[in-house]
Amino acid sequence: IHARHNNPTLTFCSLAALFLLLPPPPHQHQDIRVTPMAKIPIFIYYFALLTGHATSFLPSVSPLVHRRNYAPVLAMSNSNNSGLSSLSVTELKRLLSERGVDFRDCLEKRDLVERLEESRNWASSSSRSVVPPSALSAEEERVVQTFKRASPSVAYITTSVQPRSFSLQGTRVPAGTGTGFLWDDRGHVVTNYHVVASGGSGSLPRTVKVKCQGMAEACDAAVVGVEPEKDLAVLRIPTASLPQPLDIGTSNDLQVGQKVLAIGNPFGLDYTLTTGVVSALGRDVDGAGGRPIKGCIQTDAAINPGNSGGPLLDSRGRLIGVNTAIYAPGAAAGMAGNIGIGFAIPVDTVRRVVNQIIRYGRVVKPTLGITIADDKVARSIESQLGRKLDGVLVVDVLPRSPALEAGLRASSLRGDGTIILGDLITHVDGQPVREAEDLLSAVEEKKSGDVVSVRVLRGSDLSRPEVLRATLVSRDSMRASSASSSPSAGIPSNSVGRWGRSNNMGRPPSIWDN
Known part of the structure; x- marks a missing residue:
């Protein structure tokens, strides 16, 4: 029995015990005594039989034991398939699926039971680990947990x-x-x-x-x-x-x-x-x-x-x-x-x-009254200039704006399509401005009437730094001022408008570095 279940230790002990317990041959009349040393295999056998009998049957069954409580049923199936037959079709399919066993051709429940019985030998002889096909990948698990x-x-x-129609009830x-x-x-x-x-x-x-x-x-x-x-x-x-x-x-x-x-x-x-x-x-x-x-x-x-x-x-x-x-x-x-x-x-x-x-309760952002180049447009300008623009480029200065009164200068467009660079804003109140978001946040954190210091590079030239002071105004007052001066005038929808996505190519024209 032990040899059948691949337990070499108990098999050796049982054979040794049987040999020592055999009666002597008939033609020998001398007493045969079993010495204490010869009794050791017998004691080992009975001790192992008492403590390890149950586990001697596990090697052929353990590959089928799953985290669900199917072990007793699967153990019963070692001698017959009555244990597996007690499982539902859904449970049988789950066991087969989690062991990577193909059961697409199984028509009836007994086919599933037989397929699961057949899979035991394959599972016990295979050393590879089977990943259940229902398991999620790491990416899928991350998406599921995020959701x-x-x-x-x-x-x-x-x-x-x-409703607009007349009704006696206020529906x-x-x-x-x-x-x-x-x-x-x-x-x-x-x-x-x-x-x-x-x-x-x-x-x-x-x-x-x-x-x-x-x-x-x-x-x-x-x-x-x-x-x-x-x-x-x-x-x-x-x-x-x-x-x-x-x-x-x-x-x-x-x-x-x-x-x-x-x-x-x-x-x-x-x-x-x-x-x-x-x-x-x-x-x-x-x-x-x-x-x-x-x-x-x-x-x-x-x-x-x-x-x-x-x-x-x-x-x-x-x-x-x-x-x-x-x-x-x-x-x-x-x-x-x-x-x-x-x-x-x-x-x-x-x-x-x-x-x-x-x-x-509403948006009351102050404004400088300028339009600036989008960050990606600024990067495109950098590639044409061959040098970095470490700041935000002023593209337009609105009339009657704080920026105009402070002396900020906008970029201009020549007749041949080239751009003459305007001021490059590098700091607001001592805080560095590297991207458009930096300038937007710096201005919109202020209140209308606040005076801010704006450090610029004239003509985007590193050798021409200058600090200007501007008094911020609310967007509503800026709009009213623009409307009074010119009925068709308008201001950007945000405090500091962005420029650079209106042309068809999505990139600025040629650049003239002055």
């Missing part, structure tokens, strides 16, 4: 309006649906302006309905404030039993090709996850306020009606943008839907706008 961690913070948003009708997400632990929820703007009518409802995972029913959320030009709105819901807010990332260091995740409620299908990559950066998208939103993220992650206001996350689950629009050529014919081109407001912009709305 589980982030999805509770995503909100399903519905709006409703009073409300649905106006639209969208997505939002929890910004902080004080109950602030961020979404798109066009989601809460009552179905595109432009009027704001007093409340909207917001529902997060775990809520028994949707709750009323108050509208804290909106910024139509950035297509952003901030709501507030009761703070009882709120999930963890999303982690906030950055968008100025995004790379084309990095993986992204979008969570939303497309066509009312709540908590839908789609994945993709960053397809492009620095896109201009028309905002709900009629002005372009600069520096948007383009992605091929599926974004559909209902995803608006939802988070765009990086592979670690950090917020990098707010989904706001899709390119839909068939929208005019009522065929709006994803074709692999979606846009998200970068989180650096979202952070500035949302913090202003939470603090003041």
